[in-house]
Amino acid sequence: MPQLTDQGAIDRAETDGAAIDRAETDAAETDGAAIDGPAGTGPAGTDDHERTGTWMTPEEYGASRAAVWTAAVVLVTDTDGRVLVQSVDYRADRLLPGGAVDAGEAPSAAAARELREELGVDGRYPRGLAVDWIPADTPGFPPEMRFPGEILHVYDGGTWSAERIDAVRLPAQEITGIHFAEPADLPALMDAGDARRALSALRARINGPGTALLEDGRPTAPTALDRLGVLRTRRTPLHGTWHPGPVPAQLPVRDHCGWLFGPDGRVLLLIARATGTAHLPPPTAGPATGAVPLGYRHAAQGSHARTAARLTGLPPAPDPAYARLLATPEQVRELSDWGPAGAHELAAVHEARARLSLPVPTRTPPTELPEDGVRW
Template structure:
């Protein structure tokens, strides 16, 4: 930060990095010395003034994001709003959800902190928008009962909907959509609170770099069956839950679309392969096997990135409906059978293009 020079130096008052404003003892240069000493008024005037806001990201069991319609603009918003004077951001988040949706809750976990620059579009000049620091909190996954408990106020909030993540750019202001998708990726990754600038991560993860969730997930809302596929049902695809030694599984991401796919069962040399079951949908059966990967050949198709992710992350990047939970339980049973550990939720990591051996 550029600091003005005060040659009349007030003892004990210094710029950040020298001494905290308000200290009474002389600084390192001594009373009356020239340097970057500042009066309290000058120091206060030099600090940036920003608004502060707080919003809450809520999903349903299918991974769709709760957005609300309001009576003062056409685009959708996350629940939330301005932080009042003297109020903490987390308290503001809880208050706004209570006022806007009639739902009580606490939201201590931050997903993202976004710096929105002065001059960002969408703010009328008369508002003299100075820029904003906006906190995004994790509202969790709401059950149908919790969703049914929503009670809208008599004005301002006119409705809610749960939107597919890829639809957010069409429903929201561009900056709001970027921020929401970045926060959602941070939640799935389990990376802690992401730092954003105008909705963009300052340290993008693999999910950010690959633009995961920017296109609609393919819905496969069928029923899960642990046994073989009945002869009357056509097999639409065969995919594998292929485990690395740390209990994570191989996941393919289409670079052109950001779509997530399980790999084919023969994506690499394996051990302990066994049928896992199948999901029946309206267009046929989707067969699943499970195995332990012993290595990977060099990447054969540059159109796909190869990631390691937890089974839960694969589930959250897919639109499998209630059948996904039963499949996930079968996956963990197979992992236990293969004597592999339960993986920690860490950000999915991209594998190199060359061969991998474990």
């Protein structure tokens, strides 16, 4: 970074060194008269006091800095993992709640103020999910606006209950409605850059602690969820009631999946490379010990059986169309549309983990496993 000129220090240095410099300067001027320019200039006609190096005056340094706008939005989901977007009276596409940061205002304070003004909801949103750099040449801004680019902060608004959603009060103008959208539907509802940013922020929330750095909505350091494009395809609704234990003999079984634990308490998760959809694996996906029938989800289309077991390794990937990840049970649920029964299934999963003497897993970005397998 260029250094600012401390004019006082320069003046003091010139005064203190005058006795030494004067003789050298006089000699240089006499000896170099033939090649120097007119009196009062240095070599090649430059000013005697021309600065060298990277020194700048405060005015010059301030003028050299890029000016950008600043904004803050908040990502809110409901208990089914859908994203809150709002309709406004000044554009056709949907937006996350939020807006411009006022002069002298902290971005987190702006986020809280905007939700209070737009939705009538008080709150604090200290956790940042993403910081996005939006370039000045982004389409959609009229030339007369002179858009200089923008730094946009995305904060985590958490998961809102039905009661909190019912407490939303819209203002008399600007916000005309709110809607909870399936993540995969965001590109159809929002501006392309806004949708990329919202999905990147949602993946960052699922990944765990840490803020994603984005450039035009794209992560500068993509995680496995980003690389595989999870949530770009609509999740398959898998609702119904949860029942512990084995499936009764008289009930048809539609599918059978496994909660297969690694040694750190995380579980195996499959991601379809073509669609980014998340799936639990079959219970035979790898060698395992301690297998027990965990329970089943009963719905109109049949029963979905679940087995819990501890993996002792994984063979080479049988199908290159799927990536194999280790994720926390909570991350698996957040990537799925399981309805209210998902909470009961999640509780049963943690009971099985405890019975298998496995630790509570730390939420970190899901880890993609090598295609040639792994042994524990």
